[in-house]
Structures are given as C-alpha cells and as structure tokens.
Amino acid sequence: MAPIISLLLSLLLLISPSSSRTLPTSTPSTPQPGPIQTLNRNYKFACDPARFKSLSLDINNFAYCNKSLSYYDRVDDLISRMSVGEKVHQISDYAYGVDRIGLPKYKWWSEILHGVSTVGQFDPGHATSFGGDVPGATQFPEVILSVASFNESLWKSIAQTVSTEARAMYNLGHTYLTFWSPVINVARDPRWGRIMETPGEDAFTIGKYSVNFVRGLQDVEGFEVTSDLNTRPIKIASCCKHFAAYDIENWYFSERFSFNARVTEQDMVESFNLPFEMCIKEGDSTSAMCSYNQVNGFPSCADPKLLTQTIRGEWNLHGYIVSDCYIYQYLHDNQKWLNLPKEELVAKVINAGLDLECGWDHHDQAILAVKQGKLREKEIDRALKNLYLVLMRVGFFDGMEKYDSFGTDHICTQEHMDLAADAARQGIVLLKNVNNTLPLNKDIHKKLALGGTHVNATDAMKGNYAGTQCRFVTPLNALQADANVTYVLGCDLYCNNKTVTGQMKNATSGADATVLFMGIDASIEGETIDRRELLLNPGQVSFIEEVANASKNPIVLVILSAGGLDVSFAKDNDKIGAILWAGYPGQEGGRAIADVIYGRYNPGGRLPITWYPNNYTESIPMTSMQFRPDQELGYPGRTYKFYDGPTVYPFGYGLSYTTFNYTLKANPTKIETKLEKYQKCLQISTKNSATSPQCPSAVITTMPCNETIDFEVEVANIGKVDGSDAVIVYAVPPEYVDGAPIKQVVAFDRVFVGAGKSQVVKFSVNVCQRLSVVEKTAYRVLPAGAHKIVIGDSSVSFDVDVELVY
Incomplete structure (x- = not known):
C-alpha cells in the first residue's frame, strides 16, 4: 500500500497549486480603518475626564465610566447607548468607536506568541507598530524550542516578561491590550508548517504549556482567583487558538480555508480538545479563536456545538470567541457553505456563538440580517458584553495603576534578553555526541571553521509570528568571542555552490574544530506552507558530507528547524561527532548555541515531537486525521502515543554532557x-x-x-x-x-x-x-x-x- 500512496503523492505534486496565501479580494463595504490610534499618548485610559471634555461631553452623564458601578452595569449602559449600526461596527478587529457617546476606537488584533509581534502590521485592523520610542521588543525562541525545556516555570516567566513589554508598549501608544496567542494545536503530522508555533505533539504537555503561558500573560498578583472570574483583573488578554482540529495549511489539493477535517469523537476528546479545555478551564484564558477548517462537515466558526456548547458551556469561557481572519469571506467564497447569501451566513455564525471577527467586511450584512429578522439584536448585545467585559478587566476604560507607569525602561532590558538566552539554552537538544565531541575546550579548540546555511542567521532564528528584535546575536557573532574563527558564507538553503563547498573544505583543514549550521527556515515550513518531505535539501546534505570527509576532526552539526528532519545520514556518519537541534532560538540564539558548544551550559532539552524517517510521509496522507493506526489502509499511527515504527529520534529524546x-x-x-x-x-x-x-x-x-x-x-x-x-x-x-x-x-x-x-x-x-x-x-x-x-x-x-x- 505504501508504494502506491507514494506514487499518487508524487503525481499530485506535479499538478499541485501553489501554497501562497491569498486574502479576500472583495472590498469591504464600510470605510477601511485608519492608522493605529495612539489614544495612550494623550490620555491614560478611555474614561479619562479630559478626553470627554475634548469631545465636548460631560463624563458624569455616562454611567459606563462610573467606577462605583459593577462592570456588568457599566457594560450594559454602554451597549444601550448604541444604535444597531454602531453596535455592528464594534464586533470586528477594528472597532470603530462612537464619538457621540465618548467610546474610543479599539484594535483587537495583536500577537505575542514569543514576543510582541509585527504579524498583521499592514492589515488596517492590526494594533501593533514598532519605531520611534519603541524600536523593538525582546524576541524569545519559537515555542517549539521553549517547550523542549519541559520547564513550566520558564514558560510562565517568558509570558510574564512579554506581557510586561506589551503593557509598556500600550502605554507608549504602540499596541493595545488583547493578544491572540498562544497557538495550542497538536502537531499531529510532521509535515505541518506551523509546528514551530506549537508546544509539540503531546496534548497534555501542550495543555500544561498553555496554562502556564496564559497565566503568565494575564495574572495580576493577588487576583489569580476571584469569586467572579468574569470581572477578574488581568494584565493583558490572551487567546487560545485555533479551535478545532486544525493542523493543515496547503497540502496538494487540501488547504486550510476549506479543508474538512474528518475526526472521530474519540480523537476530538483525547487529543484535539484537551489542550483547549486545559487552557480555558485551568488557564482562564479570556478568549478562544475558531479555525478556518470544517470539522466533520461543519465550519468550526459556525458550529454551536463547538462554540456555545463546548467553549462557553462545558468549559465556561470567561471572555470572547473570535474567528480567524476574514472568516466570512472564506466561508462564503471558498467553502460556499450551504450556498447561503452572505447576510444569512453572518447571522448563522453570530448565532452559533461568535463574538468578534478578525476582519471588517461583514458590517452591512449583519445590519441587513437584523432587518430581515435572521439575526436578533440581542445576539450582537451578547457579543458586545463579552468583549467589553474583557476591556473593563484589562483596564482599557479605567487604567491599571500597577502598570500605568510602564514605559521604555521596561522593554529590551538586559534581564529580558538574558531570559531569552536562557530559554534558548534550556531548549537546545543534544542529539548525538560521539566520544564526547562536545563540549569544545577553549584551550584546545582555539581555531574554529564555521559555515553553513545559518552560520550568520538573523531573521531565520526568529521563526514566524515574530516582531522587531532588540538586537541579534548570531552564531558567528557569539563564537568569534570564543575562538579564532574562519568562516565561509554563501551556503543558502539549497547550498549548491561548489566554490563555497571548496572554500569550506579548505577552512576545515586548518581548524581545531568545525561547526556547520544547517537546516530550514520559515520559507520551508510556516503558515500557509506544509512540507512534502522531511529531508534536508540535497545540496545541504552534499555540503555536509563533503566537508565531513575533508575534515581531520569530527564535525559539529547544528540544525535550525521546527519540524523534525530525517538526518539519518548524519546520525550514522562517524565523521559527524555531534548534532545539536536549536529550533529557531530567537534573538539571543547565537549566544545560547555558543554557550552549549563550549560547555558553559550543559544541554538538557528533550524533543517535544517525534523525528520520523522520511518514508513515514510516503505511508500516510497528511489529510488522514486519526491518531491510531489504520490496518485496512496500512496507515501507521501518529505521535509517540500510537506510532511504534522506527524513528530518527523519538519524542522525549535528549542527551547531556553528564549522566x-x-x-x-x-x-x-x-x-x-x-x-x-x-x-x-x-x-x-x-x-x-x-x-x-x-x-x-x-x-x-x-x-x-x-x-x-x-x-x-x-x-x-x-x-x-x-x-x-x-x-x-x-x-x-x-x-x-x-x-x-x-x-x-x-x-x-x-x-x-x-x-x-x-x-x-x-x-x-x-x-x-x-x-x-x-x-x-x-x-x-x-x-x-x-x-x-x-x-x-x-x-x-x-x-x-x-x-x-x-
């Protein structure tokens, strides 16, 4: 069966469409949002009396700004002052505000996956910007590497740090207070492009990560638990995404905007749902995001079973439910769901429990749905109540004294950058170390030859959903402080330049040790991009083998990637003495790698995913969603829990310099x-x-x-x-x-x-x-x-x- 599947996949590859993401082409019927509003440059919070005075309004006439009232009463008062049209214009990522009642604009969409991010910055609804007094923010390792530490306190510390920087950026007018992170989908298939954003393949570990990360983002000391969690103060607001059964981007003829994930209820409960249940119930996340795909024929964002019954009902979400971006357009144009006119589709989605759309092209349709009797105004009120309760809790209306003084001295501090370096060190996994090739000794290994795809990596170290960094410490930068370095540049992801290979062979002949930095990057794996195989580019393999054969000393191979790679050729080659997996290690990645190579840090990371042999991809299509093996089709199981075949390196694997x-x-x-x-x-x-x-x-x-x-x-x-x-x-x-x-x-x-x-x-x-x-x-x-x-x-x-x- 496996050879037949392999042949079919090869034929499909020849005629597969490109995997580039396309945004909806239709023009929104309402005016496009303007530049980011810098409310906080002039006013500390929305209910600042001076702000109302500037609008020729008396704040005493607006009960929603009366701090002696409950959040519930204040939100009810706010909603009651709006017309239907004004209400509808608040349930998209760019909330237009209503000047006549003193309600300011708000931008809901920011990302903080492993540092405050610029992703979406060119979208009118996005809230975050860098420049001027905030040139950058601390960029931590991609999630998959941080999770390899298996250190819950580290995960929480990272979140506490990035939320501090986010709160400071809010005060400086560079972002708002709601962030759509973390990603907690299970890395079910090794080809999935977004593995770098996830906490791996084990649902329980993912759940534990989500709880710690969300608590680190949100918790205000002394208010971790309150009698009414709907009014609990929070530092910034998080979002668990993408629910549910989402883990495919663009694989042959299947793409995320229309893919129907056929999932057994057993797998839903056991694997796909568990991290979200833990994130919402134990982490008390203030938001959940539904995904583009369908689950068993029903769009995730239009399924009342998933949204109302499960997220808000069984798991008791204290917050709002948001869609992935432009969901109405994709349901209408890509999925053609039920062939509904757009106003009826919008009504069904809001009625199913959606509170907010990432996008702004549904306003006219929502108003029309109300006029036609397909959507009750009270459902829009429900959505607004969920949204504005969160903004009350996070201090958008009243400020939060504990954080109102945060500013530039809370961003890119030395303490934050040191934590970023430590996170990378803790996650790095030692995969091979023949005859104690590592650590190198500064007294013996005085001359280093460095080369490879990522020897001077910068952006590649950040992965995706990253922001503008405080600085970069590349591998080359860091190792130049340890040894007399000869380095060879020019080996890209394809590494086919034989002149560069010859230069590297010459460099290694005169060195005490050689370190090659190879792997892939976000152009090979990432959002919208699934892989077709698990191999390094043939040019890289040839480069590594030729240099290894020419070297008089064992080679140290450092791999940058998120998903696993079949590096059996290097694992079995005695001339390659050590292999390190460094994920995408963030802005301090070079520093962390150098500390491990020269023994200032003893690696203790463990793989949070299985590294399969490449022929695994020939034995099972990515679209097969079940975890347990299928004997009739000859499909192997998925993840360490159900796969018992050969591995390159198993889940949980990692060596140390000690025993x-x-x-x-x-x-x-x-x-x-x-x-x-x-x-x-x-x-x-x-x-x-x-x-x-x-x-x-x-x-x-x-x-x-x-x-x-x-x-x-x-x-x-x-x-x-x-x-x-x-x-x-x-x-x-x-x-x-x-x-x-x-x-x-x-x-x-x-x-x-x-x-x-x-x-x-x-x-x-x-x-x-x-x-x-x-x-x-x-x-x-x-x-x-x-x-x-x-x-x-x-x-x-x-x-x-x-x-x-x-």
Missing part, C-alpha cells in the same frame, strides 16, 4: 478509587481473548476523582558536569485495554543537579485525570487493573493496581 540515574524512593502499589453510590461500571474495549476486571472502568466525569499517585524519584548526577535533567513520567494503560495509547505523558519536571550530587523530585498524579483513556464511545474512562508508571526512557518503573470500589 543521570533514577531511583524510586517511594511509590504506591495499589490505589482504591471511589465510585459514586449509583455509578455504573462501564464495559471497555478489550484485546482478543483478554480478560478484564469485574468492574472494567468508570466514566471519570461522574467520579469524585480525589485519589492521587504520590511518588518520589531521586535524580543522581553521576558524571563530572553540573546539569539539568527533564524528568518525563509516562503511564502505560493495562494490557487488556484495546486501542489504548502505547504510553502517555502524565507528569514532568526539570531539575538542576550538581556533579556527584542528587535531588529528589516529588510527583503527584491524579488517578482519574492522568491514568484515564478515551474509549471509542468518546467517554473518558478510568480502566481498572495494572497500570505501569515509567520514568523517562529508563528501565525504572513501577506497577499500580487500580481498583474501582464503592
């Missing part, structure tokens, strides 16, 4: 899990001839779920180098359960251990939440029987017998 040993210090062997008095035991899918317990499983949503597995792991550093270790804990379900994951992450922690010393790491795993599996029926159930807890990729494990009792 860590694990020892269990304390662990339970049996857990009795309480059922409710009238709760029924549920039959569970079992493997052929397998015997299940008398009470095989129970649905966890009807259980108290108070039991935890508490255990301790002693991490001993038995080497001679201090280092950090990412301890990843997996659970293996009972053997009799059919269709269960091979294993699944249930906990992780990163711990620093000095050479010759040890640290005890304590874990507490909720039995219901973490040992449960999702049945074919889409129930999340806890199976009874022997579960195995495995520490990392070691042989250290223990069994826990789970018994369901009344």
